[in-house]
Amino acid sequence: MSVRRISTGSSFERDYAYSRAVVRGPWCFVSGTTGYDYADMTMPESAAEQAENAFATIARTLREAGFSMRDIVRVQYHVTDPAHWQAAAPVVRRWLGDAPPAATLIVAGLLRPEMKIEIEATALRDV
Numbered sequence: 001m002s003v004r005r006i007s008t009g010s011s012f013e014r015d016y017a018y019s020r021a022v023v024r025g026p027w028c029f030v031s032g033t034t035g036y037d038y039a040d041m042t043m044p045e046s047a048a049e050q051a052e053n054a055f056a057t058i059a060r061t062l063r064e065a066g067f068s069m070r071d072i073v074r075v076q077y078h079v080t081d082p083a084h085w086q087a088a089a090p091v092v093r094r095w096l097g098d099a100p101p102a103a104t105l106i107v108a109g110l111l112r113p114e115m116k117i118e119i120e121a122t123a124l125r126d127v
Contacts, residue, residue, distance in 0.1 A: 001025050006064055008057060010038040021061045028065045028123040032078065033057050034115045047084035047116040051091040054119045059095075062123055069095060071123035076104045078118040088117050 005019040013020060021030045035050025036043050038057065044050055059069055075096070079085045085105060101121075110118055 004065070006061055008038045008061065010036070011041065012036075020057075021065055023065045026125045026127045028062060028067045028071070028125070030058050030061055030121040030123070032076075032118040032120040033061075034110070034118045043114045047079070047087040048091050050115070050117050051088035051119065054117065055091065055095040058119065058121050062121075065123075067123045067125055070099045071125050072096065072099070072101045072121050073124045074102045074122040076106065076120040078106050078108050078110060078120075080108070080110055080116050082107055084116045 001024060004023040006021040006023065007013050008020045010020070012018075018031055020033070021028055023029075033054045034043070035047075035053040036057075037053055044053065055069075062068060062071065077085065077088075077092075079088070110116075
């Protein structure tokens with residue numbers, strides 16, 4: 001079974017040696033994605049806007065891999081403060097509300113101080 005690696009071209013992927021996503025068979029594993037706009041490496045201030053950017057990146061990545069947001073079966077959220085989750089929750093519901101996947105929420109430090117939320121997703125395509 002072949003493996004396909006997908007990149008957004010972000011400097012993080014290059015500097016920390018990872019792929020934005022790895023596709024193997026019916027599975028797509030999307031790496032933890034923060035709220036950067038990877039075109040210009042800017043980060044919005046609010047956790048809600050960061051979640052919006054993260055989901056937009058995840059959606060583009062999944063499309064490139066031949067998947068959709070409805071194929072997501074598992075997500076993991078990392079927030080640096082529980083209050084950030086409250087701000088991001090409406091964004092999460094808008095992106096995933098009609099097909100909620102299994103999920104885990106972790107409060108933890110992230111790599112850079114401007115990062116408030118990081119979202120990892122796993123998708124499974126019907127074959």
